[in-house]
Amino acid sequence: MTSNSINPLSRLLRYSHKYQTLIYQGITCSVLNKLFDLAPPVLIGAAVDVVVQKQDSIIASFGFETILSQLVVLSILSFIIWTLESVFEYAYERLWRNIAQRIQHDLRINVYSHIQDLELEFFENRSTGRLLSILNDDINQLERFLDVGANEILQVLTTVIVISIAFFILAPNNAWITIIPIPIIVWGAISFQKLLAPRYAEVREKVSLLSGRLTNNLTGITTIKSFTTEYYEIERVRKDSEGYLDSNQKAITLSAAFVPLIRLVILAGFTGILLFGGLEVEKGNLAVGTYSVLVFMTQRLLWPLTRLGQTLDLYQRAMASTQRVMDLLDTPITIHSGEISLPLDNIRGEITFDHITFAYNDREAVIKDFNLTIPTGATIAIVGSTGSGKSTLVKLLLRFYEIQKGSITVDGIDLREIVLYDLRRAIGLVSQDVFLFHGTVRENIAYGNTNATDGEVMHSAKIAEAHEFIMELPQGYDTIVGERGQKLSGGQRQRLSIARAILKNPPILILDEATSAVDNETEAAIARSLKHITENRTTIMIAHRLSTIRHADCIYVLEKGKIVEQGKHEELVAMEGVYNGLWRVQTGTHE
Numbered sequence: 001m002t003s004n005s006i007n008p009l010s011r012l013l014r015y016s017h018k019y020q021t022l023i024y025q026g027i028t029c030s031v032l033n034k035l036f037d038l039a040p041p042v043l044i045g046a047a048v049d050v051v052v053q054k055q056d057s058i059i060a061s062f063g064f065e066t067i068l069s070q071l072v073v074l075s076i077l078s079f080i081i082w083t084l085e086s087v088f089e090y091a092y093e094r095l096w097r098n099i100a101q102r103i104q105h106d107l108r109i110n111v112y113s114h115i116q117d118l119e120l121e122f123f124e125n126r127s128t129g130r131l132l133s134i135l136n137d138d139i140n141q142l143e144r145f146l147d148v149g150a151n152e153i154l155q156v157l158t159t160v161i162v163i164s165i166a167f168f169i170l171a172p173n174n175a176w177i178t179i180i181p182i183p184i185i186v187w188g189a190i191s192f193q194k195l196l197a198p199r200y201a202e203v204r205e206k207v208s209l210l211s212g213r214l215t216n217n218l219t220g221i222t223t224i225k226s227f228t229t230e231y232y233e234i235e236r237v238r239k240d241s242e243g244y245l246d247s248n249q250k251a252i253t254l255s256a257a258f259v260p261l262i263r264l265v266i267l268a269g270f271t272g273i274l275l276f277g278g279l280e281v282e283k284g285n286l287a288v289g290t291y292s293v294l295v296f297m298t299q300r301l302l303w304p305l306t307r308l309g310q311t312l313d314l315y316q317r318a319m320a321s322t323q324r325v326m327d328l329l330d331t332p333i334t335i336h337s338g339e340i341s342l343p344l345d346n347i348r349g350e351i352t353f354d355h356i357t358f359a360y361n362d363r364e365a366v367i368k369d370f371n372l373t374i375p376t377g378a379t380i381a382i383v384g385s386t387g388s389g390k391s392t393l394v395k396l397l398l399r400f401y402e403i404q405k406g407s408i409t410v411d412g413i414d415l416r417e418i419v420l421y422d423l424r425r426a427i428g429l430v431s432q433d434v435f436l437f438h439g440t441v442r443e444n445i446a447y448g449n450t451n452a453t454d455g456e457v458m459h460s461a462k463i464a465e466a467h468e469f470i471m472e473l474p475q476g477y478d479t480i481v482g483e484r485g486q487k488l489s490g491g492q493r494q495r496l497s498i499a500r501a502i503l504k505n506p507p508i509l510i511l512d513e514a515t516s517a518v519d520n521e522t523e524a525a526i527a528r529s530l531k532h533i534t535e536n537r538t539t540i541m542i543a544h545r546l547s548t549i550r551h552a553d554c555i556y557v558l559e560k561g562k563i564v565e566q567g568k569h570e571e572l573v574a575m576e577g578v579y580n581g582l583w584r585v586q587t588g589t590h591e
Contacts (some may be wrong), residue, residue, distance in 0.1 A: 008322040026095035030151045033088035034158040039081045100146035119335045120400040129212025138321035145318030152311040181265045199251040200320040206244040213240045255313045337420035347507040348376040349538030356406035367561040379539040381549035384558035390542045428506035432513030434493040442477040448504035464499035511541045
């Protein structure tokens with residue numbers, strides 16, 4: 001049986017098993033609260049019985065003969081019952097809300113943790129907005145149901161069971177009048193549930209599309225403004241929002257019809273007990289006090305069933321959300337950690353690509369039978385045209401993707417056998433796509449080493465030629481960089497990224513187009529500091545701008561996933577091959 005074939009409620013119950021004790025306590029408090037809530041009609045019936053029967057009332061049979069003593073007993077019982085009802089109401093409210101909050105918290109953390117373990121391809125094939133919708137809106141929807149829905153269902157069940165038993169004890173001849181509507185209501189609830197389920201699944205999908213659209217637009221607001229596509233994007237958001245609106249309206253049209261239809265069924269039961277019960281009193285077959293109890297009990301039994309519509313609405317929304325949350329949690333992890341620990345102090349940094357082949361999504365291979373050995377402490381560069389496979393090698397080394405053939409080793413150990421955390425901790429990556437988190441300059445530099453001192457942060461910034469511009473910022477190292485570093489220029493972001501990698505102090509450093517967004521002056525400054533950056537570590541430099549890699553120990557020219565040339569800068573220029581052509585274009589010496 002696949003996970004998708006399991007009922008969402010069963011999956012939720014299975015997930016919340018660790019809260020079994022709290023759930024049992026919540027169930028107990030909900031049931032006890034409802035039992036005490038149902039007691040007042042009995043007290044009212046007893047009071048009517050005292051006034052009508054006097055010394056012959058039921059309470060008088062317990063030894064309280066005067067009307068005053070009987071009413072005092074009823075008053076004391078009322079005080080006790082109302083107090084206990086309030087106590088258990090507080091208890092179940094607190095328990096169910098805490099259960100809802102804990103399950104919500106655990107789900108969000110577990111789902112987010114699971115997402116982080118998924119391969120990079122998963123994120124490239126899915127909308128960020130959809131994932132955010134599941135992590136936020138869907139899990140919140142589940143929390144809203146657990147807050148009130150679970151208690152509502154328990155109290156309705158308690159009401160039906162207790163009052164049905166009471167009816168058969170007090171008035172077995174008339175019990176059927178009130179009991180008949182119950183199976184009709186239950187059948188109606190189940191029928192509505194089946195009809196609502198696909199509609200709310202559609203609602204959750206539509207809100208994901210809308211969330212994705214809004215997330216993309218807010219992220220790309222600069223592009224929207226620069227291309228003056230504001231009205232175009234408003235229309236696209238309007239279209240997605242109207243789709244969400246339409247799906248919700250279809251669900252609302254159906255769910256809103258539930259309560260009015262159920263009220264008609266309830267009215268039949270309530271009218272029946274008023275009429276036939278009253279006739280039984282007239283015939284002398286039913287006591288007035290008992291008749292009063294039956295009338296109030298009928299109201300207590302049937303009218304709360306109208307809330308089934310709201311509860312059902314919450315339930316279906318929650319189950320649609322649960323399905324999406326659990327499906328995400330069940331997404332298989334394809335890149336598994338190895339078991340060989342690789343302490344940083346023991347890493348030499350020798351890297352070997354041994355006959356590796358790799359293709360994205362079964363497409364044509366990007367890397368074909370590739371071989372390369374990078375000696376310990378060497379600084380090598382990889383160049384080539386766009387799409388030649390340069391950045392793919394980086395992703396494979398970090399195990400963002402798995403190779404289809406061959407092996408990659410670090411110090412002779414296959415990457416697949418190394419603890420994934422140890423492998424990635426040993427590699428510092430400075431990517432061409434710099435990402436800075438919303439926070440201070442200091443926090444972003446220290447991101448890979450959160451225990452770093454201010455002096456270490458500053459030292460890394462100086463090596464990356466970032467200290468000078470940082471000190472010119474309004475609050476220096478305490479300046480907020482904005483979401484994705486939007487308050488900084490491309491070159492400034494790039495230098496902070498380099499400083500972050502330096503502070504991490506990894507034995508293996510990868511500079512993937514690390515100077516692509518810096519000006520000539522900054523590029524020259526970074527080039528001067530490369531001697532310090534690459535000292536005592538294995539360095540892989542990937543670049544289009546060949547001026548930054550002139551002093552590499554060896555330069556490899558990559559074309560269509562294969563090495564076509566290799567050597568030092570001067571040697572490659574002298575070959576008058578691919579590298580020479582690239583160099584002449586960039587230096588302006590081509591004819």
